[in-house]
Amino acid sequence: MPRTTPAIAAMLTAGKDARRMYDDLVVTDEMNRCLGIVHVSDLIRKVASIRNCGRKEACA
Numbered sequence: 001m002p003r004t005t006p007a008i009a010a011m012l013t014a015g016k017d018a019r020r021m022y023d024d025l026v027v028t029d030e031m032n033r034c035l036g037i038v039h040v041s042d043l044i045r046k047v048a049s050i051r052n053c054g055r056k057e058a059c060a
Contacts, residue, residue, distance in 0.1 A: 014040040
Protein backbone atom coordinates (compact mmCIF):
# COMPACT_ATOMS: atom_id res chain seq x y z
CA MET A 1 0.00 0.00 0.00
CA PRO A 2 1.51 3.35 -0.93
CA ARG A 3 2.22 5.41 2.15
CA THR A 4 4.38 8.17 0.77
CA THR A 5 3.56 11.33 -1.09
CA PRO A 6 5.70 10.39 -4.14
CA ALA A 7 3.92 7.05 -4.57
CA ILE A 8 0.49 8.63 -4.28
CA ALA A 9 1.48 11.44 -6.65
CA ALA A 10 2.77 8.90 -9.19
CA MET A 11 -0.53 7.02 -9.07
CA LEU A 12 -2.52 10.24 -9.52
CA THR A 13 -0.34 11.34 -12.44
CA ALA A 14 -0.64 7.93 -14.12
CA GLY A 15 -4.42 8.18 -13.79
CA LYS A 16 -4.34 11.39 -15.83
CA ASP A 17 -1.70 10.37 -18.39
CA ALA A 18 -1.60 6.74 -19.50
CA ARG A 19 1.96 7.17 -20.78
CA ARG A 20 3.11 7.44 -17.15
CA MET A 21 1.83 3.94 -16.22
CA TYR A 22 5.24 2.41 -16.93
CA ASP A 23 7.32 4.97 -15.07
CA ASP A 24 9.65 3.39 -12.56
CA LEU A 25 9.40 3.97 -8.81
CA VAL A 26 12.32 3.18 -6.55
CA VAL A 27 11.10 1.48 -3.37
CA THR A 28 13.10 2.19 -0.22
CA ASP A 29 12.83 1.25 3.43
CA GLU A 30 12.87 3.61 6.42
CA MET A 31 16.68 3.82 6.19
CA ASN A 32 16.49 4.80 2.48
CA ARG A 33 17.97 1.46 1.38
CA CYS A 34 16.78 0.41 -2.05
CA LEU A 35 14.37 -2.54 -1.88
CA GLY A 36 13.59 -2.62 -5.58
CA ILE A 37 11.99 -0.90 -8.53
CA VAL A 38 8.35 -1.18 -9.60
CA HIS A 39 6.25 0.27 -12.38
CA VAL A 40 3.43 2.61 -11.41
CA SER A 41 1.02 0.18 -13.10
CA ASP A 42 2.18 -2.62 -10.76
CA LEU A 43 1.51 -0.40 -7.75
CA ILE A 44 -1.97 0.49 -9.01
CA ARG A 45 -2.75 -3.18 -9.69
CA LYS A 46 -1.68 -4.17 -6.16
CA VAL A 47 -3.74 -1.43 -4.51
CA ALA A 48 -6.76 -2.44 -6.59
CA SER A 49 -6.38 -6.09 -5.55
CA ILE A 50 -6.18 -5.11 -1.88
CA ARG A 51 -9.29 -2.95 -2.14
CA ASN A 52 -11.23 -5.69 -3.95
CA CYS A 53 -10.18 -8.40 -1.51
CA GLY A 54 -13.58 -8.26 0.15
CA ARG A 55 -14.86 -10.29 -2.78
CA LYS A 56 -13.84 -13.95 -2.66
CA GLU A 57 -12.91 -14.23 -6.34
CA ALA A 58 -10.49 -11.27 -6.05
CA CYS A 59 -8.52 -12.90 -3.22
CA ALA A 60 -8.31 -16.41 -4.60
